[in-house]
Structure formats: structure tokens, C-alpha cells
Amino acid sequence: MSAKPHEALAKMLADDMAAVNDVIRTRMASEHAPRIPEVTAHLVEAGGKRIRPLMTLAAARLCGYEGAHHVSLAATVEFIHTATLLHDDVVDESDQRRGRPTANLLWDNQSSVLVGDYLFARAFQLMVSTGNLRVLDILSNAAATIAEGEVLQLTVARNISTSEETYLKVVRGKTAALFSAATEVGGVIAGAEEDVVRGLFDYGDALGIAFQMADDLLDWQGDAGAIGKNVGDDFREGKLTLPIIKAIAKGGAADRDFWARTIGKGKVEDGDLEHAHALLTRHGALAETRQAALDWSAKARMALEVAPEHALTSELQDLADYVVARLN
Amino acid sequence: MSAKPHEALAKMLADDMAAVNDVIRTRMASEHAPRIPEVTAHLVEAGGKRIRPLMTLAAARLCGYEGAHHVSLAATVEFIHTATLLHDDVVDESDQRRGRPTANLLWDNQSSVLVGDYLFARAFQLMVSTGNLRVLDILSNAAATIAEGEVLQLTVARNISTSEETYLKVVRGKTAALFSAATEVGGVIAGAEEDVVRGLFDYGDALGIAFQMADDLLDWQGDAGAIGKNVGDDFREGKLTLPIIKAIAKGGAADRDFWARTIGKGKVEDGDLEHAHALLTRHGALAETRQAALDWSAKARMALEVAPEHALTSELQDLADYVVARLN
Numbered sequence: 001m002s003a004k005p006h007e008a009l010a011k012m013l014a015d016d017m018a019a020v021n022d023v024i025r026t027r028m029a030s031e032h033a034p035r036i037p038e039v040t041a042h043l044v045e046a047g048g049k050r051i052r053p054l055m056t057l058a059a060a061r062l063c064g065y066e067g068a069h070h071v072s073l074a075a076t077v078e079f080i081h082t083a084t085l086l087h088d089d090v091v092d093e094s095d096q097r098r099g100r101p102t103a104n105l106l107w108d109n110q111s112s113v114l115v116g117d118y119l120f121a122r123a124f125q126l127m128v129s130t131g132n133l134r135v136l137d138i139l140s141n142a143a144a145t146i147a148e149g150e151v152l153q154l155t156v157a158r159n160i161s162t163s164e165e166t167y168l169k170v171v172r173g174k175t176a177a178l179f180s181a182a183t184e185v186g187g188v189i190a191g192a193e194e195d196v197v198r199g200l201f202d203y204g205d206a207l208g209i210a211f212q213m214a215d216d217l218l219d220w221q222g223d224a225g226a227i228g229k230n231v232g233d234d235f236r237e238g239k240l241t242l243p244i245i246k247a248i249a250k251g252g253a254a255d256r257d258f259w260a261r262t263i264g265k266g267k268v269e270d271g272d273l274e275h276a277h278a279l280l281t282r283h284g285a286l287a288e289t290r291q292a293a294l295d296w297s298a299k300a301r302m303a304l305e306v307a308p309e310h311a312l313t314s315e316l317q318d319l320a321d322y323v324v325a326r327l328n
Numbered sequence: 329m330s331a332k333p334h335e336a337l338a339k340m341l342a343d344d345m346a347a348v349n350d351v352i353r354t355r356m357a358s359e360h361a362p363r364i365p366e367v368t369a370h371l372v373e374a375g376g377k378r379i380r381p382l383m384t385l386a387a388a389r390l391c392g393y394e395g396a397h398h399v400s401l402a403a404t405v406e407f408i409h410t411a412t413l414l415h416d417d418v419v420d421e422s423d424q425r426r427g428r429p430t431a432n433l434l435w436d437n438q439s440s441v442l443v444g445d446y447l448f449a450r451a452f453q454l455m456v457s458t459g460n461l462r463v464l465d466i467l468s469n470a471a472a473t474i475a476e477g478e479v480l481q482l483t484v485a486r487n488i489s490t491s492e493e494t495y496l497k498v499v500r501g502k503t504a505a506l507f508s509a510a511t512e513v514g515g516v517i518a519g520a521e522e523d524v525v526r527g528l529f530d531y532g533d534a535l536g537i538a539f540q541m542a543d544d545l546l547d548w549q550g551d552a553g554a555i556g557k558n559v560g561d562d563f564r565e566g567k568l569t570l571p572i573i574k575a576i577a578k579g580g581a582a583d584r585d586f587w588a589r590t591i592g593k594g595k596v597e598d599g600d601l602e603h604a605h606a607l608l609t610r611h612g613a614l615a616e617t618r619q620a621a622l623d624w625s626a627k628a629r630m631a632l633e634v635a636p637e638h639a640l641t642s643e644l645q646d647l648a649d650y651v652v653a654r655l656n
Contacts, residue, residue, distance in 0.1 A: 030476050030479070032476055032477075032480050032497050032501075033476050033479040033480040033483060034483070035479050035482070035483045036476065036479050087441050087442070087445060090437070090438075090441055091437075091438040091441055091442060109418070109419075109437075110418075110419040110482050111479070111482065113415050113418055113419055113441055114415070114419060114475055114478045114479045114482060115475075115479060117415060117444075117448070117471075117474075117475040117478070118472060118475035118476055118479060120445070120448055120471070120475075121468060121471035121472035121474070121475050122472055124452055124464075124468040124471060125465075125468045125469060125472055128461065128464045128465055128468050131461055133456065133459055133461075136452075136456045136464065137453075137456050140449060140452040140453045140456050141453060143445075143448070143449035143452060144446060144449035144450055144453055146445075146449070147442055147443075147445040147446035147448075147449050148358055148360055148361050148364065148446055149360075150442045150445070151358070151361040151363050151364055151439070151442045151443060151446060152360050152361040154363070154438050154439065154442060155361060155362070155363045169360050173360075
């Protein structure tokens with residue numbers, strides 16, 4: 001890999017992506033309520049990598065799609081993602097995202113909830129415009145899975161008995177479901193063979209899981225500039241990341257008291273971060289999580305073996321390597 | 329009218345409504361996140377009149393529909409309504425609805441936001457299951473109009489320069505859009521003639537507007553038991569109801585200072601409610617609003633003249649009278 005894979009994808013799909021940005025700009029407008037484009041622009045123009053719409057465009061094109069619906073679907077996926085971010089920031093009471101103040105801070109929670117609802121509705125309008133019922137089925141199921149994963153995450157928050165199985169359900173909901181739907185609908189709209197559609201789904205699913213596990217690990221090794229968060233941020237917020245779930249499962253009663261206080265009750269004191277890191281290392285939790293992330297990344301690459309040979313296929317496969325390449 | 333029209337509709341459509349309730353119960357379930365059915369049940373079982381699903385069922389049946397998709401559509405409409413209520417209570421920071429504590433009070437804002445999102449997604453899954461693209465178009469447009477109306481309402485809140493035109497846009501969004509979509513999709517799924525479909529849309533639109541104007545008026549004459557709110561609740565909450573918008577337009581500078589303090593700044597003192605009522609009466613604002621509500625109710629009745637003669641058509645027309653019959 002020379003260029004970063006998402007940058008290579010953006011370059012190869014530059015015309016399509018320009019069309020997607022046009023649709024986003026047009027559709028986020030509101031004749032009656034100017035608050036809507038203000039709030040949306042704050043997020044849409046915050047300079048995210050647009051990884052999800054790129055995945056939809058790439059999937060459609062590598063399957064030989066020549067129509068125009070992939071642009072609507074890519075915009076749909078980005079709108080669903082943006083709506084989710086708006087609601088997440090309300091739910092998490094966040095004041096920063098990508099190093100900028102969140103919409104709920106700049107405006108208010110009310111605007112974030114309602115503009116999020118508007119973007120969900122816009123997403124559904126856009127997908128309906130494709131007239132493809134299978135695509136509608138996939139994306140409406142993904143929306144339900146995302147919301148279900150978010151509620152599940154809320155209800156197990158700070159519960160230190162959370163299993164790896166539950167962790168995976170949450171991750172599939174909050175991260176992988178939109179990735180897998182993004183690539184799957186690209187294949188479906190292109191009329192790809194069933195095994196290719198399945199491969200595209202599996203790719204997005206595995207990529208999403210690898211991505212989240214890598215994100216969990218970066219909380220213990222990342223540098224703030226590169227990932228937009230500081231070491232231990234997740235820990236201090238009491239997030240049950242995979243390394244911690246693994247360490248809890250392997251630790252004894254004394255460890256359990258420590259996790260119950262820090263994660264369970266959110267009482268983090270000086271020296272706790274270092275102690276947590278020592279426990280994670282002692283129980284091999286970081287190494288195991290790293291291996292799990294690498295395995296899911298490899299699954300993602302493998303899943304695309306059934307897809308047509310294409311420069312875009314290779315870039316998507318490289319993207320699977322890239323999401324875990326940052327791990328020590 | 330002997331029985332109340334919505335009770336007559338519920339009786340005539342008892343079998344269909346039982347099927348709708350089954351779908352709602354099944355679809356609000358969540359294997360992974362038990363919080364979802366808990367929160368949903370709190371609202372769904374709160375004993376609302378289920379007026380919107382009844383409208384969809386009635387519209388389909390009076391057009392001679394014999395299939396099963398009207399049940400899915402009626403459940404869709406109720407899910408969209410329930411999702412909207414959950415988000416509204418967060419936005420309004422409400423602690424009571426229909427005389428019971430709201431979900432955001434019993435659980436938390438996070439649950440209300442995310443369970444609302446889940447119900448929106450479930451609604452879209454249900455409508456997709458009908459396989460009818462026109463129905464999908466109508467309902468996704470309605471969802472966007474609802475959200476846009478809510479954002480507009482938020483941005484003009486406490487702005488005493490709000491025009492009647494803006495008021496109507498807000499009401500079409502927050503109330504009428506789902507009523508008109510509910511009846512329109514009933515006609516569409518039944519394959520009704522275009523003029524009948526248009527009549528069903530106009531009926532729901534006019535009924536929704538009449539309903540909201542009547543609700544505005546009841547703030548000045550209702551008895552708490554009948555409508556679940558006390559006289560002057562809207563005024564004390566600074567809501568720009570139609571009588572107040574009319575009175576502001578007709579009042580002088582001194583009146584304007586009064587409205588700027590009470591509605592604009594929310595500073596309501598002893599005697600203000602009585603003074604507001606006197607201003608509304610002096611400027612004929614209550615009488616004018618009453619007349620407007622009656623006009624929209626008459627429009628709703630008229631709109632159904634194109635629909636097939638049917639006991640359900642008559643009950644829907646009586647419903648249009650009923651929503652304004654409570655007005656002195």
C-alpha cells in the first residue's frame with residue numbers, strides 16, 4: 001500500500017463522490033426550517049472520511065454497475081450515519097466530536113434529536129427513490145439493528161458482567177450493521193450474483209468488527225493527534241471495551257473489585273489508568289484483542305475473494321488491512 | 329351521532345384492529361434489548377384512542393380492500409406516532425402524558441431517543457413489507473414533513489412575530505402530515521381511483537388542522553378531566569397557539585409588551601392568565617379560531633364526498649364533526 005486505501009478509493013471514485021456530495025447538499029436543505037441545514041452542515045462538513053458512502057460506491061462499481069442509484073444509496077448511508085451521530089452525541093452527552101464542539105453543544109439536544117429524525121426520514125426518501133425493494137429491506141433492517149444495538153449498549157453500560165457475546169451484538173449493531181448494509185446494497189443494486197452479495201455483506205460485517213476492536217485497542221496505545229482521543233478516554237468514561245471484558249473474565253476477586261469501582265461505578269482515581277493497563281497486559285487481554293481484530297480483518301479480506309477482480313476490490317481488501325495496521 | 333365516531337370505528341373495525349395490535353406487540357419485541365418492549369409498552373398500552381391506525385383501516389376498507397397490507401400500514405402509522413411521542417417528550421422535557429409519567433422520566437432521555445429510533449426503523453420495515461412503492465413514498469415523505477415541522481416549531485418557539493402561515497406549516501408537520509398519510513395510504517393500498525385518494529389525503533389534512541385548532545381553543549375552555557390538561561397550560565408553557573397569534577396581530581404596543589413578557593420570555597405572573605383571556609376575547613381571537621376550526625372540519629367532511637358510500641365513510645365524516653363538537 002502506498003496511499004491510504006480510503007484516499008485511493010476517494011480518488012478512484014471522485015466523480016461518483018462529487019455526485020453524492022451534491023445529493024447530500026440538496027437533500028439536507030429545508031425550505032421551512034433553516035436550522036436543519038445549519039446543524040447538518042456542521043457534521044457533514046466536519047471532514048469525516050466518508051468511508052461508508054465510498055464502500056457503497058465501490059461495491060456497486062466493482063460489480064460493474066452503470067446506473068445512477070448507487071449515488072442515492074451512498075447518500076442514504078451517509079445520512080443514516082449522520083443521524084446516528086447526532087443522536088449518539090445526545091445520548092452520550094458528548095461535547096466534542098472529531099475535535100469540534102458537538103451539535104448538541106452548539107445548538108441544543110432538541111435540535112440534535114429532531115434534525116436526526118429529519119435525516120433518517122431523508123435517508124428513507126432517498127432509498128425509496130431507487131425503487132428497489134430488496135435494497136429497502138436491507139437498509140430498513142440495518143436501521144433497526146443499529147437502534148437495537150444502541151439500546152442494548154445503553155442497558156449493559158457499566159455492567160461488568162457483560163459477555164463477549166453481548167459485546168459482539170452491540171458492535172454489530174452500532175458499527176458493523178451499517179458497514180455491511182453499505183456494501184451489500186452496492187452489490188444488490190448492481191444485480192450481482194448471490195455469492196458476491198453475500199461476500200460483500202460479510203466483508204462489511206467483518207470490517208466493522210475489526211474497526212471497532214482496533215478502536216478499543218487504540219484507547220491504550222493511540223496518540224491523541226492521530227485518532228482524536230487521548231489514551232484512557234474510554235476507560236475514564238467507563239466504556240466496556242473488549243480488552244476490559246477479557247481482563248475481567250480472567251481476573252480474580254480483587255481485580256473484580258477494581259473494575260466494579262472504576263467501570264461499574266465510574267470512580268476513577270489517580271493511578272487507576274496505570275493499574276488497569278497492567279491488568280490488561282498481565283492477562284494478555286491486549287494481545288488477545290489484537291489477535292481478534294487481525295482475524296476479523298483477515299475475514300474481511302477473504303470475504304471479497306468471490307468478488308470480481310477489480311482495482312476497487314483490491315482497495316477494499318487493503319482497507320481491511322489498514323484498519324488494523326495501526327495496532328502495535 | 330349516538331356513539332362517539334372513533335368508538336364506532338373501533339367497533340366496526342374490531343377484527344382488523346386486533347390484527348394491528350398483534351403486529352404491534354410482535355414488532356415491538358426485541359430479542360437482544362428488553363428495554364425496547366418495556367418502553368414501547370408503556371406508551372402503546374397507555375390507552376390512546378389509536379385514531380391514526382383506525383383511519384388507515386377505515387380508508388382501505390371503505391375503498392373495498394380485501395388484502396392484509398392495511399394492517400401492516402396501520403401498525404406503521406402507530407409506530408411512527410409512538411416514536412414521535414417519545415422524541416417529543418424529550419424535546420419538550422415533559423414529565424406527563426395522558427396523565428401518566430413519560431418514558432423519559434421513568435427511564436431516561438437516552439432510552440426515549442434510541443427506542444424512538446428503533447420504532448422508526450420498525451415502521452420502515454413494516455411498510456417495506458407491503459412491497460408498494462407509492463405507499464413507501466407517501467410515508468417517507470410524511471416522516472420528513474413531521475420532522476421538518478418539529479424543527480420549525482422549535483426554531484419559532486417563543487417568537488411572538490410568528491405568522492399564521494408559519495403556524496399552519498408547523499401544524500401540518502406535527503399533526504396533519506401523519507393523519508393525511510394514514511388515510512391516503514389506505515386508499516392507495518386498496519387501488520382506489522385518484523380522486524378518491526386525493527379526497528382521503530385532503531380529509532386527513534383538514535382533520536389534523538381542525539384537531540389542532542380545537543386543541544388550542546380547549547386550552548381556554550377545557551375541563552381538566554376531559555382533555556388531560558388544565559386551562560392555561562399552553563399559555564403557561566409559552567406555546568404560540570392560534571388564538572394568541574391572532575390576538576398579537578390585532579393588539580397594540582402595550583399588548584405586545586405583555587405577550588413579549590409572557591410568551592416571549594416565559595415570565596408569567598398572577599393575573600396574567602386572566603388578562604390574556606380578556607385580550608383574546610376583546611380581539612375576537614377565540615371566536616375567529618373557533619370559526620377556522622369549524623371551516624377545516626367542514627372541509628374534511630366535504631373531502632370525503634368523492635369516497636364510496638359506506639358506513640365507514642359516514643363515521644369518518646362524523647369524526648370530523650366530533651373533533652370540533654367540544655368547542656363552545
